[in-house]
Amino acid sequence: MKISIERILADLNILKSFTDTPGCGVTRFSYGENDAKARIHIKEAAASHGFLVRTDAIGNMYIGLPGTTDKKGMIRIGSHIDTVRSGGWLDGIYGVISGLEVLRTLEENKSERASDVEVVIFAEEEGSNFGSTMTGSKFAAGLYGAEDLGRLRTDDGKSLGDMLTKRGFASYRREEVVWDFSRIKAMLELHIEQGPILEQEGKSIGIVDSIFGMTTIEVSIVGIGNHAGATPMYYRKDALTAAALCISEVERVAKEDPEGVLVATVGKVAVSPNCSNVIPEKVVFTIEVRGKLEDRIISTIKQIEEAVSGISEQRGVTYEIRHLAESKPFRMDGCIIGIMENMAEDAGCSYRIMDSGAVHDTCVIAPHVPSGMLFVPSIGGRSHVPFENTDAGDLARGAQLLLDTVLAI
Ligand SMILES: [Zn+2]
Structure with a gap:
């Protein structure tokens, strides 16, 4: 049984035109105009094959043959259709269109498997509206509930609840949103790698083993703001120079990881008053540490906290550390990994088992249901930018392996 890459590319080429930033990558936030257009396109494509489409109160969409959604032992395949600003x-x-293609191919070939498969589109994966990633899958997994509809807000104060009502989504009922995991045999997601490893190694497929855990902390350093001309160098308590030392230390500590897999990033810095002629009084920055081993993440955070303390003391500034978020590392289902390996070998596909530094919707579902993820290479390792691309041959191999896995599970 063969998927049609032409059909996948035709859909993807239409869908990329649904963007708020034409000519400057794809900007399609959940619950926006272009999200609605993309949903209509996908609904029509699904309906033309006789599939039913159901959308829950959060905007998660499900596509399958009549009866599949109530079936025991179903396989869900999915991903998201929202993007970052000017993304790829x-x-x-x-992953969504490949899922739909798998379903179309099964149905056209009159495979019994067709009635076991449901394609899922998770809403608001990127966190572009509310700063909370994987929102749709967190609702599906029951990690978020009714109380989060008012809590999740855009920068200009609009709540998720208001946005859903405005867009005409049904009112929230937990039993319709949270998955009944006992009925689901497996969750599969096909995604672009968004990193350079597969391309560098000349491999077409990545089979995901571990998903990195992540801890995010926020450090505030307070010095003394003062006149940038009248204050001698020896008299300064500059919060930014202290922060700069801390940030360099974050990089040094992460590079010391013996396995070379741990990563640490300072991606957000706020300096105040942020004026060219005032010595910075306060600097607030985030530190995100991701890794495969929980102990290693904990010890790295501890090492960084000690460094912040030491540097602050040396520099005569004060500091405060807040823990913002935490997720534990975990592994995808061993059985599904084995099936994917066998299928890749049978197809003569070059592949490698790899870890994922990025977190995806399936990671939220994986603690509850046997799950598997496949990656295809990203050209130049680039993603979340307009240049994001993958060789068409690799796109085809990924979708075909997804189908082969669905048939073998
Ligand atoms: Zn993604």
Whole structure:
């Protein structure tokens, strides 16, 4: 049984035109105008094959043959269709359209498997509206509930609840949103790698083993703001120079990881008053540490906290550390990994088992249901930018392996 890459590319090429930033990558936030257009396109494509489409109160969409949604032992395949601002044309949506293609191919070939498969589109994966990633899958997994509809807000104060009502989504009922895990045999997601490893190694497929855990902390350093001309160098308590030392230390500590897999990033810095002629009084920055081993993440955070304390003391500034978020590392289902390996070998596909530094919707579902993830290479390792791309041959191999896995599970 063969998927049609032409059909996948035709859909993806239409869908990339649904963007708020034409000519400057794809910007398609959940619950926006272009999200609605993309949903209509996908609904029509699904309906033309006789599939039913159901959308829950959060905007998670389900596509399958009549009866599948109530079936025991179903296989869900999915990803997301929302993007970051000026993102690429494949992130998320490649997995959704490949899922739809798997379903179409099964149905056309009159495979019994067709009635076991449901394609899922998770809403608001990127966190572009509310700063909370994987929102749709967190609702599906029951990690978020009714209380989060008012809590999750855009920068200008609009709540998720208001946005859903405005867009005409049904009112929230937990039993319709949270998955009944006992009925689901497996969850599969095909995604672009969004990193350089597969391309560098000349491999077409990545089979995901571990998903990195992540801890995010926020450090505030307070010095003394003062006149940038009248204050001698020896008299300064500059919060920014202290922060700069801390940030360099974050990089040094992460590079010391013996396995070379741990990563640490300072991605957000706020300096105040942020004026060229005032010595910085306060600097607030985030530190995100991701890794495969929980102990290693904990010890790295501890090492960084000690460094912040030491540098602050040396520099005569004060500091405060807040823990913002935490997720534990975990592994995808061993059985599904084995099936994917066998299928890749049978197809003569070059592949490698790899870890994922990025977190995806399936990671939220994986603690509850046997799950598997496949990656295809990202050209130049680039993603979340307009240049994001993957070789068409690799896109085809990924979708075919997804189908082969669905048939073998
Ligand atoms: Zn994605």
